[in-house]
Amino acid sequence: MTRAATRPVPILVLTAMAAGVLALTVLGTFSVTSWAYADWTAVSAVTRESQVYTGPWVAAWCAWIAGRYLGPRSMLCLPSAARSGARIVTAHAGVITAGALAGFAAGLAPVLWSTGQRATYGSLDWLVLAGSVAVLLMFCSVGYLIGCALPRAASVIAAATAAFAVILLAETWGPVVAPLRLSTPSVGLYETGTVAAFRVVFFTALALALVVASARIVADRTTTRSVGNYVGLAVLVVPLLLGGVARAAGPDAVVREARPPASCTRVGSVPVCVHTAKATLLPAVATAVDKVLTSVDDKPAVPLTGVSDAALGRTTAPDVLVMDLQTADGNWAGWAAADVAGYISGQQACNQRGDASGDAAEAAIDQADVSFGITAWLTQAAGYTAPLNRSETADQVADTFTRLPTIQARQLYERFAPQIAACQLSSSALP
Amino acid sequence: MGLSEAPHLVGSGVVVTGLSVGFRGTRRALDDVSFAVDGGVVGILGPNGAGKTTLLSVLATALRVPAGQAWVGGHDVGTPSGRRAARGLIGWLPQRFDLAGGMSVQDTVAYAAWSNGADPAQSFVLAQDALALVDLSDRARERVRRLSGGQRQRLGLAAAVAHRPPVLLLDEPSVGLDPQQRLRFRASIRAAASDRIVLLSSHLLEDVAQVCDRVAVMDRGRVLFLGSTAELAALGQSSDGGAGSTEATTPLEAGYLHALEGDTDQAPS
Structure with a gap:
């Protein structure tokens, strides 16, 4: 018997998810490496924009994982299980996060290496990158929550569709709270530190709230469906209010360099x-x-x-x-x-x-x-x-x-x- | 050891007092149910809709306790903290359960042991023991989807017992099995019941007669009889025959039908 059997998520599943994240991140960022010059502003931005591909991918995988292990009648983790609720959700979240981040980091390696070799100006915007990581985790959490709430095969499709919908509505959300933007800023412009930092906080808070909501749903699982099973969703009010206030304030997310060299x-x-x-x-x-x-x-x-x-x-x-x-x-x-x-x-x-x-x-x-x-x-x-x-x-x-x-x-x-x-x-x- | 009406054993075993569960728009699924179990295998007999599944779901912490109280191992499953504490003590095989067809048999059991609280390092050994208990060791590396119905049912039992819970709740575990599969499954249950409390719901008298020491007869959400299987059989033999009793082929069956007709002074108040 293999030790992998009792990992929260089997290594094969994690590897498949991470490999997809890697490939899709390369796909989403590689075009920047073919630019005539190396542009750290654009590279920083495409770490986020590339999630037009990776977002639906990780959402679908996380929905599949949640549905596979946490269905109300799944013998793998019944409502009566000691690890049901926050314990299994945090165990899943830990390994899913590790897998997604490993794939993301590996997928970014080519564009970061290439840009590092060629760039004559600027550097990676770490706050923008941190925001991209937070967005990736948010997509994971969205899929996981959907898998917990709708533990059926259809949840995979629902999660991917939800992720696409969030992306398609990017322009509607406004640049501060949109997970990604449909146009990539390049050198001469930069993303303001305040907005970039807010995005890190906002999407991390949203991802955490989604995980907490998932844990509540799993902990409250019963063999009969009821509204009470979904009270955990109430925790989402906090980040959504935060996002609403930021959207209403409408600060500039991208500004021009004051004295470009x-x-x-x-x-x-x-x-x-x-x-x-x-x-x-x-x-x-x-x-x-x-x-x-x-x-x-x-x-x-x-x-x-x-x-x-x-x-x-x-x-x-x-x-x-x-x-x-x-x-x-x-x-x-x-x-x-x-x-x-x-x-x-x-x-x-x-x-x-x-x-x-x-x-x-x-x-x-x-x-x-x-x-x-x-x-x-x-x-x-x-x-x-x-x-x-x-x-x-x-x-x-x-x-x-x-x-x-x-x-x-x-x-x-x-x-x-x-x-x-x-x-x-x-x-x-x-x- | 056994089954009693008096809920005086809160510190151990399974105790239910005045438990009522109502589903909106229908009659009560459980209606003022009280009993206590401190050991052995207890059969819960009753026709479809008697409330057996609801009772086991409440004890498994998968349904809330709207009225009354229920304790498992001294923990009140009506409270969130009690549910959390009780969960480590429970092994549950629901009437309907899902398995991941693509997983191997051994991985399924090991994962269930882990999710039920077992240490990851011990889960492998526990899974091997559980598979041996249900006579599935030779299928350990098979994909679940390749198992027969009876093997899946035994796999479910292995997943329920792998973490060695002191309380085992089995809901209609032999439904859908052919006679040969049922024989093997009963043997598995007997083996699993050797050192724990087992509550086994069934509408099959044969299962209860073969596996259980004690029995509770339920109908329409109420407990109509509590006692040993011998007492239930004696009830059948002593009765002068009701409408159903004349059709009974065994004393136990006659006692069961007699209990369902409500003509017993052993029903709890």
Whole structure:
């Protein structure tokens, strides 16, 4: 006979749950490792966001464990058992927590190691990570409670569904009390310490309250169902009130860095700056700016006095391109070049146009298509590709410029520079 | 040792005084039941709906005590602290129980021993002993789902006794078993009852006759007879025949039917 027989939860069950947590955590966090730079803010956040997968998984497993051992007629732990109630629930909670945390820690290891190797700025936000752990335990407790309250096979499905429902309603809860968020903050932003600390307390309290409620339900098990069996749920009022107050207060969960550090270089007279966390990207960004400007012989139709990473915040300085680097895309440099090309093709003017109707609207669409066509030509001329979503008119404009010898294409661009800058060049005006 | 009406043995055994349990919308499941057991195997006889399961569920701490009192091993199971204290003393085999089909027989018993309070290190040995008691040692490594109905019932008994409780509550333990399985099951119960109080509910007179020293006859939530099996049989022999007594094939059966008709001066007041 094996010793495993009397562990609160058999090691095989724990291993299966933990292995799933590991795999799903890797699945949920791995995309961050493919970013062009290492971003501790995003990595800290995805420890929580990855639970879009692990949350339902652990909830379902915990419901299964509770249902298997704690059904009102289960010979494994009858209501008459000496360990029925808090003793068996805490024994289960202990090993379930250990299993889930082991899987979670192992699942986070690749992204933490990779980020640690590559990051040039910042560090793991331990409070956010602690909040993620609390959320994971909350999902465990939700599933366990459902397994105790509905000790049937259906409780597994009910637990997974409940976890999904909680996730889907994330936006409704608000950022302070939502278990996870549907958008991941990145460098330039950070999660406030107060809110992060509150989340640790709130979700830990919620998880504990759910465990206490489970213990009460198990201790009060009877062979007949009655409302009295579920009075333990009343303990949930405390954390729910806490969450309600916090939600009503509505503090900012994510704020912008007050003085984000910048790494800068120059392309000719144009300063190019990125957040220090993206310092490794700076040469490639500068090269993209240089190549696009070279395509127009350093005579952009729209004045360009600087290029700044959006992570550094918006700027009031005139003629500065604020660039949102698409670092999650492998072709981020191509998109950076397209951003510069778009800027000097007058796209800002196109975007700032008001609504129009009738012939004016048709003209505006045509002129915007021309701007897109010039953007595509410039991006390509600089040696980059960016899969811009172009219209037929934009394709024709791009072809027109591309077919021309370089000198003539530049001359054409220069000739129409005022119209390009104002987004008023019509396709009919081009040869 | 045995069964008595007088609840004077609160310090040990099982004592019930004035116990009433009512289910909403129906008549009382138990109606002012009183008795005391300080040893041996006590059969609780009665037709379906007599209140046998309710009585054992109360003693097993799986039902509350709305009126009256019930003690197990000197602990009042009507109070939360009493229920907690009594739980370590009880082994319960409900009429209907669930087993995890994917678990092995030995793991099931060891887990039940642990949940019933046994030390984890001892649970293995206790499980082996319990399986030997119910003659399932050779199936120890089998998955539960591969067992027959009779084997599952014996496994349930092993799970109920593995932690060596001084009080064993068996609710209709031989229901659904074929004659051969019942013979083996009775032998298991006799073996399990050698050193503890056993309350065994049944509507099968054969089981009671073969296994029990004492008997209580219940119907409609009330105890109609308390005494030894010999006294119940004697009651049948001495009666001059009621409507059911004429159909009885054994003295015990006649006594049982006689008790159900309420024509006995041994019923508690």
